[in-house]
Amino acid sequence: MNVSSEEVRKLDDKIKVLEQKKKALEYKITTEDRRARTRRLIQKGALFEKYLENENVSLLETELLLKVLADFKKKNSDYVSRQIQKIMENTEANESKKSN
Incomplete structure (x- = not known):
């Protein structure tokens, strides 16, 4: 079985594309997690102020x-x-x- 350098280059290119997609997905997940956490913190803070009248x-x-x-x-x-x-x-x- 002969593997040409062109085939290796094509596979390397595919690996790079997949790694970029992986990084993009990881970034999306962390961004969504951070947004969900921020939303939850804001909601809890609002409830805290509402029920404990703690604004000032x-x-x-x-x-x-x-x-x-x-x-x-x-x-x-x-x-x-x-x-x-x-x-x-x-x-x-x-x-x-x-x-x-």
Whole structure:
């Protein structure tokens, strides 16, 4: 089996094209992941301000509040879980009433 240098060059060209496509896809994936993360962070920040009325508070005070809430959640995880479950059930019940 004789392999010509032309065949090797063509294969090298194909490899380069595929590597470029791979890099483009990897860039697209990381860009989409970053956008999704940014969107999620913005949504969570908006909810934080909405429910805790935390618009005019410094970044340091916000961080301290979050530390307090995190500590509360850790110490009262069962209570927090039950409250979340109740809220979810109430929300589902209200949505089901609206659809009927």
